[in-house]
Amino acid sequence: MRIDVITIFPDYLNPLREALLGKAIQRERIAVGVHDLRDWTHDVHRAVDDSPYGGGPGMVMKPDVWGEALDEVCGSDPERMPLLVVPTPAGRPFTQRTAVRWSREPWLVFACGRYEGIDQRVIEDASRRMPVEEVSIGDYVLVGGEVAALTMIEAVVRLLPGVLGNPASAEQDSFSDGLLEGPCYTRPEVWRELPVPDVLRSGNHAAIARWRRDQALERTYRRRPDLLDALPERTLDAGDRAV
Ligand code: 6GU
Numbered sequence: 001m002r003i004d005v006i007t008i009f010p011d012y013l014n015p016l017r018e019a020l021l022g023k024a025i026q027r028e029r030i031a032v033g034v035h036d037l038r039d040w041t042h043d044v045h046r047a048v049d050d051s052p053y054g055g056g057p058g059m060v061m062k063p064d065v066w067g068e069a070l071d072e073v074c075g076s077d078p079e080r081m082p083l084l085v086v087p088t089p090a091g092r093p094f095t096q097r098t099a100v101r102w103s104r105e106p107w108l109v110f111a112c113g114r115y116e117g118i119d120q121r122v123i124e125d126a127s128r129r130m131p132v133e134e135v136s137i138g139d140y141v142l143v144g145g146e147v148a149a150l151t152m153i154e155a156v157v158r159l160l161p162g163v164l165g166n167p168a169s170a171e172q173d174s175f176s177d178g179l180l181e182g183p184c185y186t187r188p189e190v191w192r193e194l195p196v197p198d199v200l201r202s203g204n205h206a207a208i209a210r211w212r213r214d215q216a217l218e219r220t221y222r223r224r225p226d227l228l229d230a231l232p233e234r235t236l237d238a239g240d241r242a243v
Contacts, residue, residue, distance in 0.1 A: 004033040007112040012146040024163045040069040049115050058116035066122040081130035082107035087145030091134035096175040103159040112145035178231045182215030
């Protein structure tokens with residue numbers, strides 16, 4: 001998978017080179033390009049923003065600069081256009097489903113806006129040549145799209161084959177079955193007078209699976225009842241209905 005990010009703060013994306021993502025780059029599971037939006041300005045001030053039509057606070061990112069940046073980064077081969085992602089608090093919610101869907105794409109380009117946003121015609125124009133998704137990572141407002149892009153890139157890249165050490169761990173994630181994951185434990189058996197639950201040391205694999213499922217259901221009920229409401233009834237087994 002190829003991932004490009006366009007931003008006025010390229011250093012914000014440095015964490016991409018660390019840890020899991022850095023390893024994925026080294027192992028050539030992903031190729032990453034980070035581009036400074038100001039490289040596509042032509043004025044001495046390298047201006048990327050201007051005041052909003054219609055008045056109001058803040059600044060809006062200029063369409064001409066973004067237009068040239070996207071033309072160059074995305075190219076013009078209709079057979080090989082990227083999926084363009086525009087992080088914005090006004091977007092559709094980014095979820096684990098989005099991450100799974102994007103993990104099948106060969107090429108993602110993230111257009112990170114700052115200030116009040118990007119002139120909407122940039123999105124409209126890009127949509128004439130490529131798929132564009134405006135997405136939000138949650139109901140709060142960040143200063144810019146960079147941290148949101150990092151978040152989404154991490155969620156996508158860990159799903160790619162050969163990136164996680166243990167592929168089974170992606171399948172057991174919170175959300176992959178619509179539930180939050182329950183608690184987990186390791187040695188020692190008793191720590192600060194707190195024992196590991198007996199069932200986990202019983203060796204009874206059916207009982208362990210049932211206990212884990214119950215813990216996940218109970219945690220989801222207490223913390224995210226909205227997820228339970230959204231669960232199709234047929235995904236609940238006989239044991240679940242008894243909980
Ligand atoms: Cl994707 N961008 C910004 N700037 N703020 C956000 C967001 C994105 N998602 C939630 N808040």
